Amino acid sequence: MPGPDETQVGIVGAGPAGLMLSHLLHRQGIESVVLETRSRDYVERRVRAGVLEQGSTDLLTSSGVGERMAREGLSHDGINIRFAGEQHRIDFRRLTGRGITVYGQQEVVKDLIMQRLADGGEIWFETExxxxxxxDSDHPRITYRRDGEDAGLTCEFVAGCDGSHGIARAGLEAKSYxxxxxxxWLGILAKTPPASDELIYAAHERxxxxxxMRSPEISRLYLQVEADETLAAWPEDRIWDELRLRLxxxxxxxxxxxEAGITPMRSLVIEPMQRGHLFLAGDAAHIVPATGAKGMNLALADVKVLAEALAAWYRSKSHDLLDHYSEACLRRVWRAxxxxxxxxxxxxxxxxGDPFEHKxxxxxxxxxxTSDAAATTLAENYVGFQFPSPARGGGRGGGVGE
Structure with missing residues (x-):
């Protein structure tokens, strides 16, 4: 077995992507080490996405980490869209036969950390x-600083799951879009019961x-603000007044x-998502504006493909699925x-914008x-398509629009 300075798969980042990958690899008998700059307390409290597609809930359940989600997650069969003083419901269940689950990213992270530690997994927090x-070699190396000492971890493969500002993708010769x-977006987490049983998307003049929401007692609310806005300009009374007006x-x-924070809205895709023995997943490879609720779902879809490809390599030493990892993921990424x-x-x-554009x-x-055809387009994209499988022999990754 590898010693403390080597492992089979080194994973940079303990978000949903890195932790789920480590968990899926463990289920295939593959050893990994997860290195995370932040503390365990920080990553378990970090409030991010909260909507899980059906494919994500299926993955969490089938891999044995969905028990608390099934108990505490909020199942939704639609969303509300408000504009011009009217509110309309998009019925996902009727239009697609599927729904979504509201379960915060930090809760997914807690569940995965607990499972990995229970399984004896290696998660190195506060490791820079x-x-x-x-x-490009058979033995890539992760250099890091832990407990005040510099060291290195030799791997057979490295997964960069450390987000859009992470270090993993620095050596990747790739094109960015x-x-x-x-x-x-100005987002708040508030100790107040949700005002609606389902999400409300409001397009307002302002x-x-x-x-x-995150639970029956906690609401998650957002406002569009200026690109260079600061929290100092938004005292609590102003936030609530504007939310009441727009919603x-x-x-x-x-x-x-x-909790309150301001998040710039941006889209980003890195192509390809791999080079040599380095593979990117989640926000390290792509960023989506939160309007579509896709960030965490894309991360989980990526690592499902990567875990399957790595498992195939360890079974047969075949590079076929690994070679087509980007291809299998990017079709879904660009749809999202x-x-x-x-x-x-x-x-x-x-x-x-101008008045014509607004009209x-x-x-x-x-x-x-008012149109089932148009509503179905929104609904099937929102609830998500079938999770992809690795492309084989240069074929396409399935699951999106097929």
């Missing part, structure tokens, strides 16, 4: 990775707003704001990028909420 080296949007939901009650950009354009007010937005919103 400085470089991923020799990725990027779009920055002219607005940001900008977009979103009503979501127009009488039952919305102010509560203690437990398109949907997220489309939802963002549909629901937000562009600061540089087009309203026309399309009316079309979506």
């Amino acid at each position: 990775v400085s470089a991923v080296e020799a990725i 990027e779009r920055n949007y002219p607005f940001s 900008g977009f707003a979103l009503h979501s 127009a939901e009488p039952s919305l009650q102010p509560g203690e704001i437990m 990028e398109h949907f997220s950009a489309w939802m963002t354009a549909l629901l937000h007010r562009d600061p540089a 087009l937005q309203l026309s399309y919103l009316r079309y979506i909420t």
Whole structure:
């Protein structure tokens, strides 16, 4: 067995992608070490995405880490879209036969950490990775600093799951495709019961707003703000006043704001998602605006493909599935990028937009909420397509639009 300075798969980042990959590899008898810059407490409290597609809930359940999600997650069969003083429901279950589950990313992370530690897994918190080296060799190396000492971890493969600002992709010769949007989101986590049983997406003259939740007692709420906005400009009273105005939901009650932050809206894709023995997954490879609720779902889909490809290599030493990892993932990634950009354009007010553009937005919103064909397009993208399998022999990765 490898010693403390070597492992089979080195995983940089203990978010949903890195932890799920480590878990799936363990189930195949493959050893891994997860290196995470932050503390365990930090990653378990970090509030991020909260909507799980059917494919994500199926993966969590089938891999043995879905028990708490099944007990505490909130099952939703649709969303509400509000515009021009009216509210309309998109019925996912009727249109697609599927729904979504609201279960916070930090809860998924807690469940995965608990399972990995129960299985004797190696998660090195507060370990700062400085470089991923020799990725074109059979023994790539992760250099890191832990407990005040510099060291290295020799691997057979490295998975970069350390987010859009991580170190793993620095050595990857890849092309990036990027779009920055002219607005940001101000998000709050508030100790107040949700004002609606399902999410509300509001397209308002003053900008977009979103009503979501994390539990029957905790609400997650967002406002479109200027791209260069600061939290200092938004005292609590102003936040609640603007939410009431844009959401127009009488039952919305102010509560203690437990957390607040401003997030720039951007899209990013790195192609290819691999080089040599380094593979990117999750936000390290792609970023989507949160409007489409795709970030965590894409991360889980990526590592499902990667785990299957690595398992095939360890069984037969065949590189076929690993060679086509990017191809298998990117078809789904670009579908999610398109949907997220489309939802963002549909629901937000562009600061540089004109009245004609706004009328087009309203026309399309009316079309979506009065046509089953249009509503189905939104619904099937929102609930998600079948998770991809590794492309074989140069074939396409299945599961999206097929």
